[in-house]
Amino acid sequence: MTIDELRKSGLILFEAVVGSRAYGLATASSDTDIRGIFYLPVEDYLSGQYIAQVANASNDEVYYELGRFVELLSKSNPNILELLASPADCIVYQDPIMEQFKMQDFITREAAMTFAQYAMVQVRKAKGLNKKINNPMDRERKSLLDFCFVIAGHGSLSLRDWLSNRYWKQENCGLAKIEHAKGMYALYYDQIQTLGYKGVVATLESNEVSYSSIPKEETLCAYLFVNHDAYSSYCKAYNEYFRWVSERNEARFEGTMNHGQGYDAKNMMHTIRLLQQAKEILSKSELQIRRPNREELLCIKSGAYSYDELFVWSQELFQEVQELCLHSLLPVAPDQVKLRLQLVQMRKQLYRIKL
Structure with a gap:
């Protein structure tokens, strides 16, 4: 099912422009994001052909099935609460049935904390990006050999x-495991390659060392330590880093690099916005979407602050x-029973069911 099919079938109950345009933070380069709510054709719903969400290819337009919307609403999901609280000039369409949802029913302590906790997730994301930007990894992947060390006196090499x-080759080495010594191996060398040693690793892509059959009369050359934990951590970091490189929004990344602060400034702008909204929920008993401090937030987005300054600000x-x-004297959370009964009544009305 596509968004066009939803629209042609008259299944859309609500749609609004969200994101920067709703916040009043849009600039010339801002996209237009749309979120909405729909309900399934009665045949699909009753036959179990349930679709929770429909989106376009770029994910700029996302529509939630009514039941999924209510489920997220019951958990005080920030994106869903913002959709419900959309400014009037951002609402593209609203079916009268949606008027049953009153925003005041969802102004709760849980709502404030979900906004605040989501904000702190953004802080951690920004910190992770900060680390990636300031500690770039070489495209050439290290081998397990780079995590192997020979015990030499009181140190290692x-x-x-x-x-x-020694002008030796790793392919001519033979390893034997040492019992009760994790990561330690006895290393032997076959100069003329007649003993069938398998090398320290079979190939440079190997994730494990190779064991060889060592004749009893062979002379031990050294003790080898392989830091498997460090290699495992490196591989994880390497995969995460280059997955980030392949998936990152290049335009946004260029903006990050241009302001020179080494963090995603847009990410941190939204962190401060979310925390300020959380405060407003508790102090004013309202969820204010259109931000009154546009210039301050755009200043953050421009990279005018250091990451450390914004981190301290967010913590405060x-x-x-x-x-x-x-x-706070606000309700702890939305009334789950009322919300469930509300959904039942709405489905009866939409599907013209009489029970």
């Missing part, structure tokens, strides 16, 4: 250097939200 000093706001929540 990298296996590559140890072999190079989060503590304020926690303190306000502790003394």
Whole structure:
């Protein structure tokens, strides 16, 4: 099912422009994001052909099935609460049935904390991006050999250097496991390649060392330590880094690089916005979508602050939200029973069911 099919079938109950245009933070380069609510044809719903969400290819337009919308609403999901609280000039269409949802029923302590907690997730994302930007990884992937060290006196020497000093090859090495010594191996060398040693690794892409059958009369050359934990951590970081490179929004990344602060400034702008909205829920009993401090937030987006300054600011706001929540007289969470009955009545009305 596509969005066009929903529209042609008259199944859309609500749609609104969201994101930067709703916040009043749009600039010349801003996209137009649309979110909406629909209900399924009665045949699909009753036959179990349930579709929770429909989106376009770019994910700029996302529509939630009524039941999914109510489920997320019951959990005080920030995106869903913002959709329900859309400014009048951002609402593209609203079926009268949607008027049954009153925003005041969802102004709760849980709502404030979901906004605040979502904001802190953005802080961690920004920190992770900060680390990726300032610690780029080489495209050439390291081998397990780069995590191998030969015990030398009271210290150690990298296996590559140890072999190079002797003009030896890793392919001529033979390893034997040492019992009760994790990561430690006895290393032997076959200069004329007659003993069938398998090398330290079979190939440079190998994730494990190779074991060889060592004749009893062979002389031990060295003890080898393989830091498997460090190699595993490196592989995870390498995969995460280059997955990020392949999936990142290049235009947004260029903006991050241009302001020179080494973090995603748009991400941190939304962090402060979310925390300020959380405070407003608790102090004013309202969810204000259109932001009154456009210039301040766009200043953050431009990279005018350092990551450390914004981190401290976000921590202070989060503590304020926690303190306000502790003394708030707002309901703890939405009335789940009322919301469930509301959904039942809406489905009866939409499907003209009489029970």
